[in-house]
Amino acid sequence: MKHATLEAPESAAVSTQAPPRRFSDLPGPPPWPVVGNALQVSLHRMHQNMEDWVKVHGPLMQVRLAGFHVMVVADTDLIGQLLRERPETFRRPSRMQAIMREMGIPDGVFVAEGEHWARQRRMVMASFAPQQVRTYFPALLNVAHCLRARWLHTADQATEGAQDIDLQADLMRFTVDAISGLAFGVDVNTLQSNDDVIQRHLDKIFPTIWRRAHALVPYWQVVKLPRDRALDESMRLVNGAIRDFMAQARVRLQAPERRAAPQNLLEAMLVAADAPDSGMSDEDVAGNVFTMLLAGEDTTATSLSWMIEQLWRNPVALARAREEIDRLLATPEGPLPMAQWTPEHLAQLDWLEACIHESMRLKPVGPFNLVEALKDTEVAGVPIRAGTPVLLVMRHDTVRDEVFPQAERFLPERWLPEAEHLAPASAKRVSMPFGAGPRICPGRFLAMLEIKLAAAMLLQTFDIAAVDTPDGRPAQEHMALTMVPVGLKMRVRRRTAA
Numbered sequence: 001m002k003h004a005t006l007e008a009p010e011s012a013a014v015s016t017q018a019p020p021r022r023f024s025d026l027p028g029p030p031p032w033p034v035v036g037n038a039l040q041v042s043l044h045r046m047h048q049n050m051e052d053w054v055k056v057h058g059p060l061m062q063v064r065l066a067g068f069h070v071m072v073v074a075d076t077d078l079i080g081q082l083l084r085e086r087p088e089t090f091r092r093p094s095r096m097q098a099i100m101r102e103m104g105i106p107d108g109v110f111v112a113e114g115e116h117w118a119r120q121r122r123m124v125m126a127s128f129a130p131q132q133v134r135t136y137f138p139a140l141l142n143v144a145h146c147l148r149a150r151w152l153h154t155a156d157q158a159t160e161g162a163q164d165i166d167l168q169a170d171l172m173r174f175t176v177d178a179i180s181g182l183a184f185g186v187d188v189n190t191l192q193s194n195d196d197v198i199q200r201h202l203d204k205i206f207p208t209i210w211r212r213a214h215a216l217v218p219y220w221q222v223v224k225l226p227r228d229r230a231l232d233e234s235m236r237l238v239n240g241a242i243r244d245f246m247a248q249a250r251v252r253l254q255a256p257e258r259r260a261a262p263q264n265l266l267e268a269m270l271v272a273a274d275a276p277d278s279g280m281s282d283e284d285v286a287g288n289v290f291t292m293l294l295a296g297e298d299t300t301a302t303s304l305s306w307m308i309e310q311l312w313r314n315p316v317a318l319a320r321a322r323e324e325i326d327r328l329l330a331t332p333e334g335p336l337p338m339a340q341w342t343p344e345h346l347a348q349l350d351w352l353e354a355c356i357h358e359s360m361r362l363k364p365v366g367p368f369n370l371v372e373a374l375k376d377t378e379v380a381g382v383p384i385r386a387g388t389p390v391l392l393v394m395r396h397d398t399v400r401d402e403v404f405p406q407a408e409r410f411l412p413e414r415w416l417p418e419a420e421h422l423a424p425a426s427a428k429r430v431s432m433p434f435g436a437g438p439r440i441c442p443g444r445f446l447a448m449l450e451i452k453l454a455a456a457m458l459l460q461t462f463d464i465a466a467v468d469t470p471d472g473r474p475a476q477e478h479m480a481l482t483m484v485p486v487g488l489k490m491r492v493r494r495r496t497a498a
C-alpha cells in the first residue's frame with residue numbers, strides 16, 4: 001500500500017530531508033517524566049487539547065498518554081486513507097473492546113473485527129439501506145408526533161410565554177424511542193410516559209466507557225464505587241430487556257409468514273442468524289441490538305442539539321430554514337399536517353440539509369476517531385509497530401480558512417451550488433462526521449432523516465423563544481465518547497398557525 005506523504009510544518013522539529021522519519025522523531029508536546037502528556041490533557045476537553053497541539057506541532061505528531069505512544073494525524077487525506085485501510089491494517093482500539101466486554105456489552109458490529117465484523121456488517125447494512133430506512137418512516141413520524149405533543153404541552157403550560165426544555169434530554173428521549181421502536185418493533189415511548197427507564201440506563205454507558213478508557217488504574221476491578229454498582233445494575237437491566245425482546249421476537253417468528261417478512265431490525269437479524277451458514281449466534285444478535293441502541297441514541301440527539309443551537313445563534317439561517325419548511329411542507333390551505341409528510345417531502349429541504357452538514361462540520365459529535373495498527377506498517381512514510389494507537393483529529397482541516405473560507409462562521413450555503421466558493425470541491429471528503437471507508441456509519445441515512453424530521457417539526461410548529469446556556473455564551477463542548485453541549489435549555493412558543 002502506497003502512503004501519502006506529509007510535509008512537516010516549519011515549526012516541527014523534524015527535517016523532511018532525511019526520510020524515513022522515525023515515530024519518536026515526530027514533533028509533539030514535550031512529555032513529562034513517567035506520566036508523559038497525560039497530565040497536560042483534561043478528560044472532558046481532550047479533543048480541544050489535541051486540536052490545540054496540532055495547531056502548534058503540525059498535522060502529524062506524537063503524544064504519550066496512559067502508557068501509550070500515540071500517533072496523532074490531522075490531515076484529512078491521510079485520515080481518509082487510514083480509515084479505508086480497515087479492517088486489514090487498522091482496527092478500532094482493542095482497549096475499547098476489552099472495556100465494553102468487561103462492562104457486559106456483547107460484541108456488535110462497532111467493536112467486532114476481521115471476518116466476525118464483516119459478517120455482522122453485511123447483516124447490519126441490509127437493515128440500514130436507504131430503501132429499508134424509508135419503511136421505518138411511519139414509526140419515526142409517530143415518535144416525532146410524541147415529541148411535538150410533549151413540547152406543545154410545555155409551551156401551553158407556560159404562564160409567561162415559555163418554559164424551559166432540557167434540549168439534550170428531550171432529544172435523547174426522541175432518539176431512544178425512535179431507535180427502540182425500530183430495533184424491537186415495540187413502542188417504548190419515553191416521550192409521553194416520563195418512564196425513561198431504558199434511556200436512564202443507556203445514558204450511563206458512554207461516559208463510563210470514556211472514563212474507564214482513560215483511567216490510570218482499573219480500580220473498579222478491585223473495588224466498586226456506587227457509580228460502578230449503578231452501572232452494573234443498568235447493564236443487567238438493559239441486557240435483560242434485550243433478551244426479553246429477543247424471546248418475544250422468537251415466538252412471533254414461529255409463524256412462517258412472519259419469518260418470510262420480518263418486521264423490524266431484531267426480527268431481521270434473528271432470521272439472518274438462523275440461516276445455516278450465517279456464522280451468527282444469539283450473542284451476536286444481542287450485541288448488535290445493544291450496539292444500535294448505543295450508537296443511535298446519543299449521536300443523533302447530540303447532533304440535533306448542536307444544530308438547534310447553531311440555528312438560534314444565526315437568525316438569518318434560521319429564518320431561511322423556517323421559510324423553506326413553510327413553503328415546501330404546505331397545502332393551499334396552510335401547513336401540511338405532519339401525518340402526511342413523506343421521506344420525499346423531507347428530501348426537498350435542501351437548506352435544512354445544508355444546515356445539518358454545516359453544523360456537523362463545526363460541531364462533529366466525534367471530533368476524533370481512534371484506530372490501532374494491526375501489524376507493523378507506516379503512516380506518511382513513518383514506520384509504526386503493530387498495536388500503535390493512531391488518533392485521528394477530525395476537526396482540523398474542517399475549520400481552517402484555507403480549506404473552508406470564513407471557516408469559523410456558520411454558513412450553510414457553502415454546501416449548496418450557490419456558494420461553492422465557500423467550500424473545497426471535495427467538501428464531503430474533508431468533513432467526515434460519519435467517518436469513512438468500510439466502517440463508515442451504517443446509520444447515517446437514518447440519522448439524517450431523524451434530524452430533518454425533528455427539526456422540521458420544531459420549525460413548523462413552534463417559534464424558538466430562546467436557546468440558553470448556563471453562562472449565556474455558546475454551549476461548552478464536553479467530551480464523553482461523544483462531544484455534547486453543556487446545559488442547553490430551549491424555550492418555545494406555539495406558532496399561531498400551529
Ligand code: HEM
Nearest residue numbers: 109110295296299300303366434435436439440441443447
Ligand atoms: C448524527 C448521528 C450519527 C453520527 C454523527 C454517527 C457517527 C459515527 C461515526 C463517526 C462512526 C465511526 C465511523 C468510522 O470509524 O469510520 C460511526 C459508526 C457506527 N455507527 Fe454511527 N453515527 C450516527 C448515528 C448512528 C445511528 C442512528 C446508528 C444506528 C442506529 C449508528 C450506528 C453505527 C454503527 C453500528 C457504527 C459502527 C460501524 C462499523 O464499525 O462497521 N450511528 N457512527
